[in-house]
Amino acid sequence: MSNYEAIKALIAQTSGQKNTLTIPKIYVELTGDLTTALLLDRIVFYSNEFKRNDGFFHKTYKDWEQEILLTERQVRNSANKLKKMGLIETKVMKANGSPTVHYKLDYDKLVDLILTRKE
Numbered sequence: 576m577s578n579y580e581a582i583k584a585l586i587a588q589t590s591g592q593k594n595t596l597t598i599p600k601i602y603v604e605l606t607g608d609l610t611t612a613l614l615l616d617r618i619v620f621y622s623n624e625f626k627r628n629d630g631f632f633h634k635t636y637k638d639w640e641q642e643i644l645l646t647e648r649q650v651r652n653s654a655n656k657l658k659k660m661g662l663i664e665t666k667v668m669k670a671n672g673s674p675t676v677h678y679k680l681d682y683d684k685l686v687d688l689i690l691t692r693k694e
Contacts, residue, residue, distance in 0.1 A: 596643055605688050606660070611653040613643055618663060622680040631677040633670040654678070660688070 602612035617639075625632045636647035645653070654676075657663040664679045 601689060601692075605692060606653075606656065608653075610645060610649050611656050614639075614645065614650060614653040615657060615662065617643055618657070618678050618680050619685070621678070622682070627677075629679070631664075631666065631668070631679045633668070633675045633677045635670075635673075635675055660684075662688070 596613060598609060598612045598616055602615045603609060606612045606615060621632045621634070622630070634642075636650055639645050639650045640647070654663065654665055658665065661684045662681055664681065666677050666679075667674050668677050669675065670677070
């Protein structure tokens, strides 16, 4: 295999949904920064995918770092910003025997912010 073909194969392996981080522009407009917008996007996603009966889901800081490349500090800061905006609630509860931050999205608040934002 030529170097060109090897590079092409590598690019193909690293492209696609699993290897791509996308941030809806509206989340950047709402939050004012890319890091918080990225965390919001994933919280919206997981709120639809995995949640308990009370609406919470959990992710460890290590999970966030592996998935979206945000450090614990970035996740904490962005989550605090989202809490101040009224978009999420967090609660430390046990998950797999360890205290873990659980997140809950306030869909009504998100819809309200989207509908009332100034363009």
